Amino acid sequence: MLKDLKDFKPGDPNLAALRILLNGQVGAGKSSFINSINSIFQGHVMTEAFADNTGGQRFTKTYKTYTIENRSAPGSSYAFVFNDVMGLEAEEQRGTQVDDIISALKGHIKEDYPFNPVTRLSDKNLYYNKSPSRGDKVHCIVTVVAADQLAIIDDKMIEKQKRIREAATEL
Numbered sequence: 001m002l003k004d005l006k007d008f009k010p011g012d013p014n015l016a017a018l019r020i021l022l023n024g025q026v027g028a029g030k031s032s033f034i035n036s037i038n039s040i041f042q043g044h045v046m047t048e049a050f051a052d053n054t055g056g057q058r059f060t061k062t063y064k065t066y067t068i069e070n071r072s073a074p075g076s077s078y079a080f081v082f083n084d085v086m087g088l089e090a091e092e093q094r095g096t097q098v099d100d101i102i103s104a105l106k107g108h109i110k111e112d113y114p115f116n117p118v119t120r121l122s123d124k125n126l127y128y129n130k131s132p133s134r135g136d137k138v139h140c141i142v143t144v145v146a147a148d149q150l151a152i153i154d155d156k157m158i159e160k161q162k163r164i165r166e167a168a169t170e171l
Contacts, residue, residue, distance in 0.1 A: 002040065006070070009079050015135055017067070018080045023101050023164060024144035025157060026087030033144055034066050034082045041068045041078065060084050063104065063113040063127075083138065086115040088161075090154035093118045098160050102167040105141065107132025141168050 010018055022030040038046040064084045067077035083104065089095030099120040103109050113127035121128055129136055143161060145153070 006041070006078060012134070016079070017077070017135065018139040019065075019083060019135065019137065020080055020140045020142060021083045021085065021101075021104055021138040022142050022144055023085055023096075024087060025146065025149065025153075026089055026095055028087060028144045028146045028149070030087065030144045031060055031084055033142075034084060037082070038066070038068055042071065060086050061115060062086075063109045063111060063115070065111055086117075088157060089117075090156040090160075097121075098163050101164050103128075105138045105164075105168055105171055107136030107138070137171075138168075 010016075022033060024030055035045075035047050066082045066084065068080070068082075070076045070078050085101060085104065086096040088098070088101075094117050096115045096117065097120040100109065100113075100115060103121050108123075108129050109121060110127045110129050113121060113125075123130065141164070143164075
């Protein structure tokens with residue numbers, strides 16, 4: 001399977017890489033997931049995406065793209081990238097805005113956008129991509145859930161995830 005992933009190329013020759021967006025609750029392990037994937041591909045432990053190992057606190061604060069380096073071809077990377085976002089929180093005006101996740105799906109968020117728990121990204125913001133290319137748009141969304149929290153996920157969090165899933169389905 002690893003060889004198949006390393007050899008993967010998008011079906012569209014104009015698309016350099018598939019974009020995979022990770023979303024989930026604060027502390028669910030989104031950044032750790034990226035580090036795990038990178039470690040598998042590199043053959044040793046990697047910590048490119050910084051993560052909060054103590055749990056419960058927002059660590060990722062900006063929209064960040066991570067590539068996986070292809071060491072067999074120096075200077076190149078594999079044909080997929082991961083986007084990390086600030087985690088969701090059940091309370092309104094905490095964590096990332098659902099509308100910001102939906103904007104990311106559509107390719108409207110530029111690299112290093114500082115998430116604002118109180119206000120969503122507007123089309124007037126300098127981090128708003130008015131004309132996203134196919135490569136800017138998300139091709140796959142992955143929801144990361146902490147296994148030890150699964151049984152006690154707040155109903156508000158489930159509603160936020162439903163809104164994201166419905167928007168992704170429409171796209």
